[in-house]
Amino acid sequence: MSDCEDSRPCILIVDDDEVFCAVLGDAFRARGYQVVTAHTVDDGLREAQKLEPEYAVVDLRIGRESGLTLAERLRAMDENTRIVILTGYASIATAVEAIKLGAVHYLAKPADADEILASLHKDEGDPSIPLADTPLTVRRLEWEHLQKVLAECDNNISAAARKLRMHRRTLQRKLAKRPARD
Amino acid sequence: MSDCEDSRPCILIVDDDEVFCAVLGDAFRARGYQVVTAHTVDDGLREAQKLEPEYAVVDLRIGRESGLTLAERLRAMDENTRIVILTGYASIATAVEAIKLGAVHYLAKPADADEILASLHKDEGDPSIPLADTPLTVRRLEWEHLQKVLAECDNNISAAARKLRMHRRTLQRKLAKRPARD
């Protein structure tokens, strides 16, 4: 594989969820980026070595490994890599850690491509990218989150409700209602 | 008032809750620190100028002002001041900000004196240690989202409410509540 000599900016995406990588990758490509994806810390490092991407989106939990260690090594390889940590298991402690390790931002999933790009570019010197002007509605955000957790629980509503620490009945009602509205 | 020539390390505590300051201050003194407290950003700066404390514990919301601006100025005065932000309204968005501004840590109240001291002394990133295993609660996710959008709107509540397409009153109420202790 060739490296990032391309004029297009290069982004490395590392997440163990392959579907997620694919979708996000396409979204970035559609916005004019060169994209590589990896699903393990080691692969991520390998790709980074080859391509020297200037941006990286890394999941906090890559399989059983920590995205933070990957972030640290990416920065060790190239101080200028702009990394954002993205995760469905966000916590303040890891956010603090991520920033200390040099990540430019830390986002909780769900986050859309524009949002991630905005974070990647935020505070970047020259081409100040305007950040998205239409953040997700709370309703929408909630819906995405519920769907995601539900999927993780193999569509077991009771289990999902427990994980989300919400009443099963409430989850049920939210799931039943949502398809209609935005 | 004399300055920190004392052999004991000097800590500045800034929080608009006077009772909290007093209690925390006593706890620190009992542990051999010299302590000064302040309840406004300006007072905090004044004390800092006089005493040049090597540590500072600052609340995120000092009355109507932001502890982050105070933190920023404290660091501008003395790069070596080790600051931890302490707050009952913790969010990832503000945590990220705080660390970027140079705080050494960011803690959610309630936090006991020992915990705070440990944070003040703790050094460079240990990338591996923490990792959550449960997804965020819907409530928590909402809180984080609100905080993020709010930050994007420079803390303009009305603007954030418009962006989120929710009633300003509702946003106000949600922000007034503390993030759930989940």
Add this chain to the structure above:
DNA sequence: ACTGGCGTGCGGCAAATTGCCGCATCTCCG
């Protein structure tokens, strides 16, 4: 086959949360 454990719909009701109005400041700015 029976039984206990677990998941799923759904009705109902009290309690909590929203949406929306109004009003009284404040601040910024021409």
Add this chain to the structure above:
DNA sequence: CGGAGATGCGGCAATTTGCCGCACGCCAGT
């Protein structure tokens, strides 16, 4: 000074939760 826009907050009706119960349907262990 006057107006535009922010903010804090009380109040109220309309929804939405949280939580309980009940009636199944499945499946494994005895």
